[in-house]
Amino acid sequence: MNMHSPMNNCSIRSVTAGQLAAVAQECLDQQMRFLMAWHDWEGQQCVVRYLLSQKDNPEFVLLELRGTDTIPSLAALVPLLGWYEREMQDLGGLHFTGHPEPFPLIIHEGFSIPQPPLGINGSSGHLSGLYQPPTMPEVQGDQVQDLYWGPVRADVVETGEFHYSYIGEAILHYHPRLFFKHRGMEARFAGQDAQRSVYLAERVSGVGSACHALAYCQAVENAWGIEVPPRAQLLRVILVELERLYNHFHYFGQLSKTTTLKVGAATGFLMEEKVKQLAGELTGSRYLRSLLRVGGLRRDLQAEHLAHALEPIIDEGEAYLDRLQQTATHLDRLMGTGVLSPSAAFDQGATGPVARASGLDRDLRRDHPYAAYHKLRFNVPVRQKGDAMARSDVRGEALREAIALLVQASGRLKAGPVHAEFDVPGGAQQGLGWAETPRGTLIYAVRIEDGRLQRVKIKSPSFSNWRVFPLTVHGTNMMDYAINEASFGLTIAGCDR
Amino acid sequence: MPLWTWTGLKAGKAATRWPQSGPDGQEGVLGMPRLDIAACRSGCDLCVESCPTQAIHQVDGEPVIDYGRCIVCQRCVEECPEGAMQSSYDWAFGVRQRSDLIWSAALESAEAADLRKRIAASQRRSLHIRHVDAGSCNACESEISALDNPFYNLHRLGIFFTPSPRFADLLMVTGPVTAPMHDVLLATWEAMPEPRSVMATGTCAVSGAPMDEGYAGGSGLEGILPVDIWLPGCPPNPAALIHALLLLVERMPQKVTGGQYAQ
Numbered sequence: 215m216n217m218h219s220p221m222n223n224c225s226i227r228s229v230t231a232g233q234l235a236a237v238a239q240e241c242l243d244q245q246m247r248f249l250m251a252w253h254d255w256e257g258q259q260c261v262v263r264y265l266l267s268q269k270d271n272p273e274f275v276l277l278e279l280r281g282t283d284t285i286p287s288l289a290a291l292v293p294l295l296g297w298y299e300r301e302m303q304d305l306g307g308l309h310f311t312g313h314p315e316p317f318p319l320i321i322h323e324g325f326s327i328p329q330p331p332l333g334i335n336g337s338s339g340h341l342s343g344l345y346q347p348p349t350m351p352e353v354q355g356d357q358v359q360d361l362y363w364g365p366v367r368a369d370v371v372e373t374g375e376f377h378y379s380y381i382g383e384a385i386l387h388y389h390p391r392l393f394f395k396h397r398g399m400e401a402r403f404a405g406q407d408a409q410r411s412v413y414l415a416e417r418v419s420g421v422g423s424a425c426h427a428l429a430y431c432q433a434v435e436n437a438w439g440i441e442v443p444p445r446a447q448l449l450r451v452i453l454v455e456l457e458r459l460y461n462h463f464h465y466f467g468q469l470s471k472t473t474t475l476k477v478g479a480a481t482g483f484l485m486e487e488k489v490k491q492l493a494g495e496l497t498g499s500r501y502l503r504s505l506l507r508v509g510g511l512r513r514d515l516q517a518e519h520l521a522h523a524l525e526p527i528i529d530e531g532e533a534y535l536d537r538l539q540q541t542a543t544h545l546d547r548l549m550g551t552g553v554l555s556p557s558a559a560f561d562q563g564a565t566g567p568v569a570r571a572s573g574l575d576r577d578l579r580r581d582h583p584y585a586a587y588h589k590l591r592f593n594v595p596v597r598q599k600g601d602a603m604a605r606s607d608v609r610g611e612a613l614r615e616a617i618a619l620l621v622q623a624s625g626r627l628k629a630g631p632v633h634a635e636f637d638v639p640g641g642a643q644q645g646l647g648w649a650e651t652p653r654g655t656l657i658y659a660v661r662i663e664d665g666r667l668q669r670v671k672i673k674s675p676s677f678s679n680w681r682v683f684p685l686t687v688h689g690t691n692m693m694d695y696a697i698n699e700a701s702f703g704l705t706i707a708g709c710d711r
Numbered sequence: 712m713p714l715w716t717w718t719g720l721k722a723g724k725a726a727t728r729w730p731q732s733g734p735d736g737q738e739g740v741l742g743m744p745r746l747d748i749a750a751c752r753s754g755c756d757l758c759v760e761s762c763p764t765q766a767i768h769q770v771d772g773e774p775v776i777d778y779g780r781c782i783v784c785q786r787c788v789e790e791c792p793e794g795a796m797q798s799s800y801d802w803a804f805g806v807r808q809r810s811d812l813i814w815s816a817a818l819e820s821a822e823a824a825d826l827r828k829r830i831a832a833s834q835r836r837s838l839h840i841r842h843v844d845a846g847s848c849n850a851c852e853s854e855i856s857a858l859d860n861p862f863y864n865l866h867r868l869g870i871f872f873t874p875s876p877r878f879a880d881l882l883m884v885t886g887p888v889t890a891p892m893h894d895v896l897l898a899t900w901e902a903m904p905e906p907r908s909v910m911a912t913g914t915c916a917v918s919g920a921p922m923d924e925g926y927a928g929g930s931g932l933e934g935i936l937p938v939d940i941w942l943p944g945c946p947p948n949p950a951a952l953i954h955a956l957l958l959l960v961e962r963m964p965q966k967v968t969g970g971q972y973a974q
């Protein structure tokens with residue numbers, strides 16, 4: 215607790231700009247891990263917050279730096295913070311001194327905005343400009359070729375521009391330029407009624423709608439001290455595990471597509487479709503939207519017989535994963551492809567299945583339980599090798615665990631209310647909400663005043679994993695690129711926001 | 712590889728024949744709310760208040776809905792005390808005229824009435840689609856990709872996705888059109904041979920809602936490209952997409968006129 219509105223589940227430590235680097239080092243020495251950093255303008259005061267997780271302790275640590283918008287960069291010490299700092303520079307109008315990559319990130323070269331939209335004076339005006347090529351390291355050599363691919367690529371995919379410098383098949387340097395899709399989501403929440411903004415969270419990353427809604431609702435519930443009734447907690451688990459299930463089937467469809475295993479791809483996509491149809495029947499929405507609200511669920515769901523409805527999916531899914539495991543031509547392409555070392559995964563902020571495939575044993579559902587996860591049994595698969603094969607193995611096991619969780623959770627449902635009654639408190643509060651999405655750690659931090667949102671920060675898993683992914687591309691070959699990308703299972707909307 | 716061949720044969724049978732016959736796959740999936748104007752209590756504006764995207768306005772004491780702004784959140788249904796806003800399974804909302812997405816008690820336009828009568832005029836024309844993501848949340852892409860899964864199997868209808876705009880007849884746009892995507896989108900359209908069509912796919916692309924306003928939003932395709940089909944939905948489900956595609960090639964009739972859904 216401190217004199218400002220406290221944030222639950224966190225021990226807060228105030229630091230000055232001068233102490234920052236030493237405190238960060240101290241935290242690293244205690245095996246803490248930085249999760250994200252964000253800024254806020256509380257009136258005229260700039261506040262920068264760094265969120266960390268501790269080893270074997272569900273309580274988070276929050277470093278708070280108040281009263282200055284010029285801050286020493288921690289990116290050299292904690293590389294994963296590099297993107298967060300650049301984001302604060304682009305959107306918040308802050309300055310990070312000594313940043314190793316001080317280039318624009320969110321606002322592209324050639325584009326500008328009248329004032330920083332998350333700056334001291336709030337948002338006004340519109341982003342505008344003309345395309346300019348991104349800032350890139352110079353790669354020189356006789357046979358070096360440069361390829362810009364995108365922003366409109368082949369197939370039905372999200373927008374992004376990828377730059378490759380290569381010789382023959384070998385990629386020397388790879389740079390993804392993202393944020394074409396930046397919609398200014400965080401600023402959209404500002405000034406809105408905190409109870410009624412779930413619909414925005416649901417539209418940050420469509421294939422993560424349920425997890426985003428959940429993390430957002432939990433952040434507000436955390437701020438307001440709302441206890442969600444048990445039935446709603448179990449139903450929430452069911453919704454997000456259904457989301458995990460269709461995402462993981464999609465993942466195997468996409469991965470098989472890149473190894474040219476056509477039937478494997480079709481089967482994965484068909485399984486995905488079956489889960490979405492089941493979701494549509496159960497909830498009215500294939501993307502599990504319009505169900506969550508602050509305090510619980512908007513309406514009850516008859517999920518008692520879910521295990522029965524899932525039976526064909528369980529059998530076919532099991533057979534599908536087994537078949538992939540027996541297909542040497544598929545596995546050969548995954549083995550040794552796109553290796554991410556445990557230290558790079560840790561330093562650069564890898565999350566979810568990508569991190570667990572590189573030996574980082576972390577899962578918010580187990581380490582910082584929310585909803586009804588503390589009542590349920592599940593395993594967290596981990597692998598050491600960090601290649602596409604390890605990432606695929608982790609997803610495969612996670613898919614089976616999702617099914618087990620769905621069966622368990624639906625079997626434990628008991629009649630009861632699905633939302634809590636509460637009064638919206640006046641005054642100022644802060645809250646933190648999180649969810650382990652199919653792609654990893656998702657966090658919402660909210661600051662509310664008299665029921666209205668003042669600041670919402672969204673840390674999405676793909677923002678983390680897009681930063682990590684290029685490390686596994688440098689020095690590999692063009693032929694494996696698509697397989698490697700599919701093995702990461704990234705989305706762009708969540709990253710760009 | 713007999714293992715996969717066998718699997719492939721099984722998956723092949725998964726395809727629906729919809730819209731000729733068979734399931735559309737959208738059992739239970741909610742669509743746009745229906746307005747039962749007879750039940751509406753004059754002077755009440757709870758639905759207007761409830762809508763997060765300003766899809767509902769009041770004109771002369773009665774609600775007017777712009778389905779081009781509807782994200783299917785069902786909040787108006789929950790908050791209408793008279794049950795005048797009713798949840799429905801009306802999701803096949805593709806229309807040729809933007810104005811047909813606006814609810815009005817007046818009778819339907821002549822063109823739509825004509826279209827409604829004309830079914831399966833031609834089964835021959837195939838269609839090649841180039842998709843551009845102009846700032847979506849990715850749920851629209853997820854549904855468009857689903858068209859190629861074995862259940863919907865879009866190829867059976869002679870409709871294909873093509874990587875090159877030069878071979879495309881239809882530009883399918885998702886997202887509100889963010890600033891960096893504006894010129895890219897126009898360049899893709901320019902690269903397409905004539906005649907070319909455009910489909911505004913999803914509520915974002917139709918009106919920008921709920922991603923209009925703000926410093927980095929967009930207001931959809933209006934005033935940017937000549938749109939042939941407007942398809943709201945957040946996201947439009949695969950069957951709604953198929954309906955809209957077949958509407959474009961005049962193989963299925965339009966269902967919605969003046970914001971009202973034909974039975």
Ligand code: SF4
Nearest residue numbers: 762781782784785787
């Ligand atoms: S369902 Fe549509 S019209 Fe009704 S409140 Fe939601 S967005 Fe508005």
Ligand code: SF4
Nearest residue numbers: 847848913914915945
């Ligand atoms: S219309 Fe809805 S689903 Fe489609 S991109 Fe926009 S917010 Fe996402």
